[in-house]
Amino acid sequence: MTQKIAVGEAIGAGFRLIGREPMAFAVWCAAYFLLSALSLVLNWGDTAAYYDALAASVGGSAATLPAAPFGPAQWLAMLVSLVLVLTIYTAIMRAVLRPDDRRFFYLRLGMRELWVALSAVLATLLWFAGYLAFVLVIGIGVGGVAAAAGEAGAIVSVIMMLIVVPLALWAYVWASLRLSMATVMSFAENRLRVLASWRFTKGHGLAMFLVGLALTVASLVVFGLLAGVMMGGLAAASPDRSNAFLAMLGQFSQMSVGARLAYSAVISVLYVGFLVAFMAPWAEMYRQLRPTSVAATFD
Incomplete structure (x- = not known):
C-alpha cells in the first residue's frame, strides 16, 4: 500500500x-542562548558603534552606510554557531525518528551530522543553480520574444511575464520541494542522499507544498507581530520620536548588559522554535512515508 502524507x-x-520534550527544547534554547549571548556581549563595542554610525547615516545614500563589523571574532562565532545549529537540527530529526534515544537531549556530533551538512551544501548548490536557471529563463526567454515582436515588444513582454513568471516560479518551488528531503534522508539512512530525495518525494509534492505554505504563513504572522511590538517599544522608549527608525537604532546602541541578554534570550527561543516548527514536519513526513525502515536505520 502506497504511503501518503497526513x-x-x-x-x-x-x-x-x-x-513531548520540553526539557530537550529548553536545553536547545539554552545552548543557543549561551553562544549568542557570549558573542553579543564580547562584540558589543563594535556592534554599538555600528548602530550609532548607522543611525547617523539615516537619510543619506546607500554609499554612506557604514560597513558592518566583521572581524576574526565574528567569523569564529559564525563557525561555532553553524556547528551548534547543525547539532540542534539533527537533534530535532532524532527526536522525531528515534524518540527513545534521549541521551544528551538528542544532541550528537558524528557521521550522521556530517552527512546532513554535506547534503545541505549540495542541496544549496543545486538550489542556487536552479535560481540561476530561473533568472535566465525569465531574462533571455522573455527578452528574446519581446525583441522579436518589434514595436509590440513592450506589450508582448508584459503578457509573457504574466504567463512565464508564475509557471517558472511554480517549477522552481516544485523542484525545491522534491529535493527538500535530502537532509532528512541523509540523517535517517546515514549516507549522502540528495538526488534520492527526488525519487522519494515523487507524488507528494502537493502535500509538502501545503505543509510548507501553512508553516510559512504562520511564521510570517508571528514574526511580523513580534517585530512590530519590539521595534515599536524601542522607538517609544526613545526621547527622540521624530524618526522611529533612528530612535530604534539609538535604543539598540544604548542597551544595558541585562537588556542585551534579555534580547538574546528572546531571539534564541524564537530561532530554535522556528527550527523545530519547520524541521520536525519534514522528519514527520519522512516517518510517514517510510515507517517500517526508520528504526532499522539506527541499529
Missing part, C-alpha cells in the same frame, strides 16, 4: 515535539 499531522509535528 498534512495536518505534519504541520503540528513541531508543536507536538515541544510538548
